[in-house]
Amino acid sequence: MTALLALALAALLPLGTAHLLAVLLLRGAPPAGEERARRLVSFRLAAFFVGFAQIQIAWMAGARAAGAAGSTASVVAGALAAAVAFLVGGVGRRVEDPPADPSTVLGTLVLRARMLPWFGGTAAAAALCAALPVVAADGAVRWAWVALALLVSGLGAAYGGIVASVLLGTLRPAGAAVRAIAEEAAAGEHVAVRFVLRLPTRGARFANAAAVPWARAMVVTDRIVELLTPEELRAVLAHEAGHLSEPLRVGAARLGSATLLLFTLTTGTRIAEAEGVQPLIAGGVAVVLALGILAGVSRLARGMEERADARACATVGAAPLAEALRKLHADGQMPMVTGARRVHPDLYDRLVALGVDPGPRPAPPDRRRGLVVGLGLAAAIAFLGLQLIALVAGNDDTSDDATTWTAAAP
Numbered sequence: 001m002t003a004l005l006a007l008a009l010a011a012l013l014p015l016g017t018a019h020l021l022a023v024l025l026l027r028g029a030p031p032a033g034e035e036r037a038r039r040l041v042s043f044r045l046a047a048f049f050v051g052f053a054q055i056q057i058a059w060m061a062g063a064r065a066a067g068a069a070g071s072t073a074s075v076v077a078g079a080l081a082a083a084v085a086f087l088v089g090g091v092g093r094r095v096e097d098p099p100a101d102p103s104t105v106l107g108t109l110v111l112r113a114r115m116l117p118w119f120g121g122t123a124a125a126a127a128l129c130a131a132l133p134v135v136a137a138d139g140a141v142r143w144a145w146v147a148l149a150l151l152v153s154g155l156g157a158a159y160g161g162i163v164a165s166v167l168l169g170t171l172r173p174a175g176a177a178v179r180a181i182a183e184e185a186a187a188g189e190h191v192a193v194r195f196v197l198r199l200p201t202r203g204a205r206f207a208n209a210a211a212v213p214w215a216r217a218m219v220v221t222d223r224i225v226e227l228l229t230p231e232e233l234r235a236v237l238a239h240e241a242g243h244l245s246e247p248l249r250v251g252a253a254r255l256g257s258a259t260l261l262l263f264t265l266t267t268g269t270r271i272a273e274a275e276g277v278q279p280l281i282a283g284g285v286a287v288v289l290a291l292g293i294l295a296g297v298s299r300l301a302r303g304m305e306e307r308a309d310a311r312a313c314a315t316v317g318a319a320p321l322a323e324a325l326r327k328l329h330a331d332g333q334m335p336m337v338t339g340a341r342r343v344h345p346d347l348y349d350r351l352v353a354l355g356v357d358p359g360p361r362p363a364p365p366d367r368r369r370g371l372v373v374g375l376g377l378a379a380a381i382a383f384l385g386l387q388l389i390a391l392v393a394g395n396d397d398t399s400d401d402a403t404t405w406t407a408a409a410p
Contacts (some may be wrong), residue, residue, distance in 0.1 A: 003077065008067040009385070010058035010084040015049050018092025024373055032098045034362075035333040040096055044369025049374035050381065051089050057385035058085035065390055075127070088114045095370060097205060098333065107203020114170035114199060121164030122262070125156020129266040135274045149260070149267040157258035158214050166197070174198040174220055182218050183231065185237040187314040189245035193218055198225075207331050211234050211243035213251045218244075227331055232324035235316045242308030250304060257297045261290050297372065301343045309350055318354040325350055339364025 018167075019041055029039040063074040090112040097103055129152050134145040162308070165171040174182070174196040186193040195217035207224040211217070218240050225233060309325025312321050329336075329347045336348040336358065344350075351358045 002392075003062070003065040006058070006061040006077070006081050008389075009061050010054075010081040011088045013054050013058075014051070014085055014089040014092045016092075017054065017381070018047070018089070018095050019171070020377070021046050021050065021373065022095040025370060026148065032333075034335055036098070038334045038365035039327075040333050041335060041338055041340075041365045042192060042367055042373075043096060045367055045378065046374030047093065049378040053378035053381040053385075054089065055082045055085045057381060057389075058082050060270065061385070061389050076299055083116060086116070097335070102201035102206065103205045107201070111199075111201055111204040111206060114165075115195040117164040117168045118161035118172050121160030121162070122156050122243060123160075123166070125152055125160045125260055126266050128152055128156075129263070130270075132267070134267055134308050135270055141271055141274050146267060146271065149159070150263050153263040153266070154255070154259040154355050157262050158255055162195075162197075162215055162217060163214055164352055169404065171197040171199055171219060177230075178220055178225060178233070178241035181234050182220070182237050182241075184233060185315070186244060188238060189239065189241040189311065191244045192216060193241070193244060196220070198222060205331065206330055211240040211242050213244050213246055214255055216244060223331075224328070227327055228324050229320075231320045233317075234310050235321035236324050236328075238312035238316045238319065239308045239312055243304065243310030243314075246304055246307070247309065250300065257293045261293050264289055281357075298343055302341070305344050306353065309353060318356065322351055322354050322356045335362070337362050337364045 012257055024040055025043040025046060029036045059078040059082040063078030065081075066073040087109055090108040093106055094103055094105070094108060117245045128346075129149045130143050132149050132152070134142055134149055136142055162171070173179075175198070178198065179196040182193050182196040193216055195215065197217060199206075199219055201221045201223040203384045205223065206221055207227050208221050210219045213217070220236065220237070224236065228236065263393035272281075277285075277354065309321065325347055328334075337346045345353075348358055348361055
């Protein structure tokens with residue numbers, strides 16, 4: 001498969017599917033307001049599944065275009081194609097922006113490019129783990145190397161994203177005013193914040209703030225600073241400071257689960273195969289374990305979100321936090337109720353917990369159509385993409401390796 005065709009597939013597919021999803025799920029939606037936000041729930045659910053399939057197919061197509069599977073060239077080419085799909089996917093998702101306040105193409109591309117090092121830092125740790133000689137040529141497990149892989153997994157999960165982002169300049173030190181608010185919020189929780197970083201968002205609609213407890217860091221986007229008043233921003237950062245003051249056992253559980261997940265998927269399966277477990281079984285067990293870990297951490301994380309809201313309410317007050325949450329949900333076109341049990345509680349539940357009366361609880365939006373459309377289109381992309389890759393590979397190659405790969409691809 002030629003590199004040009006692989007990149008074209010990675011770039012054009014996200015644009016086409018985003019507009020197709022908009023036609024199927026957003027046609028007739030009002031330009032703004034609660035009803036549009038409710039319709040966007042299905043669109044975003046479908047876009048999640050479709051985007052995942054597109055990035056995977058782009059990776060496979062790019063890797064195949066570079067030649068031998070598992071080679072450095074194939075890994076680099078696959079990562080490049082996946083990055084293109086991720087970047088262009090952001091441009092495609094502009095169809096969900098309100099007509100009165102759309103993001104720009106350049107702003108969207110730059111924002112997504114700034115996110116790549118965050119994922120890339122962890123991916124680099126995973127690649128290093130996969131390259132470690134944990135299994136000798138005779139099939140014996142080298143436990144010293146296994147211990148090193150576990151250490152690399154922990155460091156990658158904890159610091160890979162933030163270190164890569166800072167070194168590459170995609171995250172920058174926040175201004176003095178924002179840093180002062182963050183330090184004041186942290187002092188209210190009797191914790192220290194070592195790093196206050198900003199994510200530039202010029203031209204992109206992304207208002208958010210986050211905390212990295214084990215790094216004692218806060219990350220704030222430019223748009224949230226522009227959107228909120230200083231008092232409202234203080235309430236949001238008090239929420240993030242609430243994460244910094246989480247009990248040690250919570251941080252250990254979060255970081256431990258991420259470490260175990262990374263270690264299992266990169267090294268655990270190799271150990272299992274060396275011990276005589278079939279690759280398919282080893283991979284299946286790894287996936288089930290990963291899903292169990294994610295489910296457990298999601299429940300824990302939701303409890304910590306509720307705790308962070310309560311801490312912000314106690315230190316800053318309910319009114320500024322409630323107003324900040326309203327603004328953020330309106331800017332992100334999120335409905336009062338989503339109908340899903342997410343890590344962050346719905347806006348309605350958060351307002352009630354803050355003592356605000358938001359009125360009668362709205363009925364949740366219907367997510368079934370988005371689920372059906374998303375899974376169906378993702379399955380079609382996966383099937384057709386694999387067929388196309390196999391077809392082109394079969395036409396380009398005459399080696400036995402190409403024949404074997406083509407036969408196994410579907």
